[in-house]
Amino acid sequence: MKIAVDQDKCCGAGQCAMLVPDVFDQREEDGVVVLLDPAPDDRLLPDVEGAAAVCPAEAIRVER
């Protein structure tokens, strides 16, 4: 699995960091998404795809 985030689109709502904190974090100063692990273990795939689906800004892309 490969993940990409679009920091420009991100609106800092924190859904991803709430759902998969091992993969996503947010910058302290403005809440913009930080990708902690662009290629996490495939066991996390459902969680990561879930986070991408509920991201309000459609700022997360996942490639299997």
Next chain:
Amino acid sequence: MDYPFAPPTALEPPAEWERLRAECPVWRVRMASGDEALLLTRYEDVRAMLADPRFTHHLTRPDAAKLADSETGGVFNDPGAAGDMTRGEGHRRWRRMMSRSFTAKRVNEMRPRIEELAHGLVDDMVPPADLTASFGFPLPVFVICELLGVPPEYRDRFSHWSDAMLNLTRYRQDELDTAAREFHEFMAAHVQAKREKPGDDLLSELAVIVDSQDGRMSEAELVMTAQGLLVAGHETTANMIGKMVAMLLADRSRWERLVVDRGLIGSAVEEALRFDANPNFGIPRYVSEQVALGDETIPAGSTVITNIGSANRDACAFADAADMVLDRRPNPHLAFGAGPHSCLGQALARVELQTALAVLLDRLPTLELAVPAAGLRRREGLVVGGLEELPVRW
């Protein structure tokens, strides 16, 4: 068609939604003011429009439809409510400055305190009770007051002011003007006090930014932000706590399932947000340039209302859309909007709803409705939908 539609009961959606979604993407509707607007009801369209910058917040344009029959047309049409920070680059700057206080990390840190507040409220409840008045409303007010550093003693005033800002039918123009003036004066004085004597809260943090005079935020913008947060963070969450509990108790097998499986709390909260048939009046936008939507054309200058409640029940987007599925995952509902303007406080709202539910399940597992679900009454006229009261016993 007159808008909004009347739902059959407080928890059920108006029958029109399904027909409208099926027949046509764009509908012409008449507001309380007599003005016309266009209504969107399908998930794809509502989602796209919420995030599309051509659907602007410029509802003060002379040709924009007035939504309420008061002189200014209510909170959405009030020129004072719009500024540089509500759109485009200004909005982006404002949003990034605010987001630091609403990240997952910051909000998770507030969990224990929210839990403590919720327990305190349950301690004072005696059956039978109105869960809205004794729990749903006070909890978010305490939380937002602590976050902003505003004394909770003013709670009743806040409720009145935000009700006046959010109610499209109940108040006369002079009452709206008085409420707006009082609220502004209160907040301006409060911001001034924070500048003189900062505390450990969001307003004090922002006051430092204002004082640095680096152009990031003016004092007027800070006062408007404080007012906005108090209103946005209070009515929506308060009403949602009541509606969530009502939906779970209306079919008590839902509540019982949660009592035995707390692991469902997170997804149950999301499903309650999706299933809420009375989320709000709809989000209005003013269309700056002509937009094509399927075969339809939305002309520039139109006012468009997006119905989030209808979108959230669109069978094209959700399997078993008409059922409350407590373990639905993922659940890309639109209760908090979508795109750059989607709810700033959504992480906080989620933690409040999850905590409220967890504490109620722990403390009052035998909770049940004290009236039939069909007898629950909606609060009328509000931009944010809610229940008049929620009679419960345990």
